[in-house]
Amino acid sequence: MQTPRSLGAALDILARDPGIWRPFAGGTDLMVLLEAGKLAHRHYLNIWNLAELRGIESASWLISLGALTTYTDVRRNATLVREFPLLCRAAAETGGVATQNRGTLGGNIANASPAADTPPALLIYDAELELLSSRGSRRIPYRGFHGGYKKMDLRPDELVGRIFLPRGRTGWKSYYRKVGTRRAQAISKVCFAGAVRFDGKIVDDIRIAIGSVAPAVVCATQTEAYVRGKSLDAAAIAAARQVFAKEIAPIDDIRSTAHYRHVVALNLLEEFLTTTAAQ
Ligand SMILES: Cc1cc2nc3c(=O)[nH]c(=O)nc-3n(C[C@H](O)[C@H](O)[C@H](O)COP(=O)(O)OP(=O)(O)OC[C@H]3O[C@@H](n4cnc5c(N)ncnc54)[C@H](O)[C@@H]3O)c2cc1C
Structure with a gap:
């Protein structure tokens, strides 16, 4: 397991050996697979400490959530509770307290399970994703990100960086x-x-x-x-x-x-x- 000190260092590691490194966020999906012996030995990149991937920020037209936002972070955010109730319901019904404290939105998205609980809410809210690599960033609609079972529009040298939720939904x-x-x-x-x-x-x-x-x-x-x-x-x-x-x-x-x-x-x-x- 390697623990880079900054986002830049993490992206450089991914760029050097694309496909070798597996991002490790909260580890709630990965630890289950490791424990069950279902993960071949790989190199893990611990992104949990990257401050650049944290934080819930509000602008007048959108909310920006770092990929490391946990379910507990979602549930405690007053703006999300008020304006994005479906996401908060999904967070509240995901696992127990321990999983909610450790599991992240980025992990739920990148794990690409058809049974994941936050993706339906993210689709309803027309979420967008910011994907980061040492080559730069790209912003894409979340609709269309998952192209089939465990398939997604995420390159081996990319991290999910942030999730954007457009504001101003009224009357829904x-x-x-x-x-x-x-x-x-x-x-x-x-x-x-x-x-x-x-x-x-x-x-x-x-x-x-x-x-x-x-x-x-x-x-x-x-x-x-x-x-x-x-x-x-x-x-x-x-x-x-x-x-x-x-x-x-x-x-x-x-x-x-x-x-x-x-x-x-x-x-x-x-x-x-x-x-x-x-x-
Ligand atoms: C007891 C238990 C109960 C659970 N209950 C639910 C449930 O009710 N609903 C539900 O949907 N899920 C559930 N889960 C699954 C899991 O908690 C969630 O999917 C969680 O959001 C995963 O986030 P994580 O940070 O722990 O991901 P990790 O385990 O760290 O990573 C998961 C995958 O995403 C990749 N990844 C993580 N972050 C990034 C990133 N920023 N960029 C690129 N790739 C990334 C990893 O490489 C890995 O492939 C449960 C798990 C457990 C153990």
Whole structure:
């Protein structure tokens, strides 16, 4: 394990031997894999002490969160609690206190699990990522970052540096449900986040993001497009269920069956649309 003293030193190490070094943030995912003997021996780059990757900063138009922001940091930040409740709900339902104190947003993103709990909220809020390397930085929409199971738009010499959340969302109603074996300490069987804005009774805009129903956490863009511009009566909600049913493709794994996930995901969509339309 190498512990660089600065971000620049960390990026230089990654650039020298791309692919050799594995960033090690809170270690809550990596330690489980190491313990289970599922990680081949590699060189680990301890980024936990890099101050440049910490801090939650507010500008008038966005919030900038360092990749090392923990779930506890998220839960304690008054601006996030007020303006980004779905992210705070996801943080509150991730693991127990020890995991929340140590697990980071950057780690949750770069671990690229289809069952991760913060990605649906980050998708709903149109998050952007800043990726850093010794060559410079690039800023990309989080939507599209995960291209398949454990695949992402992150090069071997890059670190996730910061996560940006655009502010100024008004009039949105939101919904979040994590379905797991237990309320915390359990990885999701299905994780659903949604937000909708009405113009009178008509859906003006909508976001639906869901984990554990595809090889990566996904936005249900076809369902979003179907629902936009509609009044959410029983017939529209039933038709939205059908569009959603064709859009998702859950898998069987050790945590659940594809059938169970399919049924739960459809029920969560219906609950989201029904409850927000009635509020
Ligand atoms: C008991 C327990 C319960 C858990 N419960 C949940 C849960 O309910 N929901 C959930 O989503 N997760 C859960 N997790 C998984 C884990 O806690 C989270 O995914 C956490 O956010 C990982 O962050 P970390 O900093 O510990 O990542 P690490 O373990 O340090 O790293 C994870 C991966 O990300 C890479 N990485 C980390 N930071 C960066 C960076 N800045 N740039 C590039 N790559 C990086 C690492 O190289 C590694 O591949 C749980 C884990 C445990 C042990």
